[in-house]
Amino acid sequence: MMEHFEANAALGMEAVQLTAAAARGDIDAQRKLRDYALESMAEKVAANALAYAHGHAVEAMIWARLAASHGEEEDAIQLTAALAYLSEFWGMDGEGQEYGNFLLGEVVTILDGLASRGNEDAAISLNAVSEMLNPRISNMAKKIKETVDAGF
Incomplete structure (x- = not known):
C-alpha cells in the first residue's frame, strides 16, 4: 500500500x-x-x-x-455574503458584467426565499439590497427562481 x-x-x-x-x-x-x-x-x-x-x-x-x-438558514445567509463579496470582484451590478450580475441575482433569490419562510434577517437584507440594485438584477433573480422552481 x-x-x-x-x-x-x-x-x-x-x-x-x-x-x-x-x-x-x-x-x-x-x-x-x-x-x-x-x-x-x-x-x-x-x-x-x-x-x-x-x-x-x-x-x-x-x-x-x-x-x-x-x-x-444561517449558512444560506452567510452564502449570500460570500456571493455578494465575490460579485464585487466580477463586476457588481454593471452592464455586461454577467457573472457578477448572476451572483447578485443569486443573492436576491436566496434572500427572497428565506424571507418568504419568515426569516427576518433575510427580509431586512433583501430590502437593503433591493434598494441599491439596478432592475436588471431583479430580472436575473426572477430567471434564477424560475429555473429553481422548474426543478433545474
Whole structure:
C-alpha cells in the first residue's frame, strides 16, 4: 500500500485537518474555512492586495456553498455574503458584467426565499439590497427562481 501524500501540507496542520474534515462533510469545518476565507479576504482588501482578496472570496464561496448545502438558514445567509463579496470582484451590478450580475441575482433569490419562510434577517437584507440594485438584477433573480422552481 502506498503512503498517503498530503497535497495540502503547505497550508499547515490545522488547515489540513479542517480541509479533510470539511471534505468528509463536517459542517463545523466547512463553516470555519468559510469564515477564515472571509476574514482573509477582508484583510487583503484592507491591504489593497486585491488579487489575493479575490482568491479568498472564491474560496469563501466554495466553503459557504458546502456549509449551506446542509440546509441551515444561517449558512444560506452567510452564502449570500460570500456571493455578494465575490460579485464585487466580477463586476457588481454593471452592464455586461454577467457573472457578477448572476451572483447578485443569486443573492436576491436566496434572500427572497428565506424571507418568504419568515426569516427576518433575510427580509431586512433583501430590502437593503433591493434598494441599491439596478432592475436588471431583479430580472436575473426572477430567471434564477424560475429555473429553481422548474426543478433545474
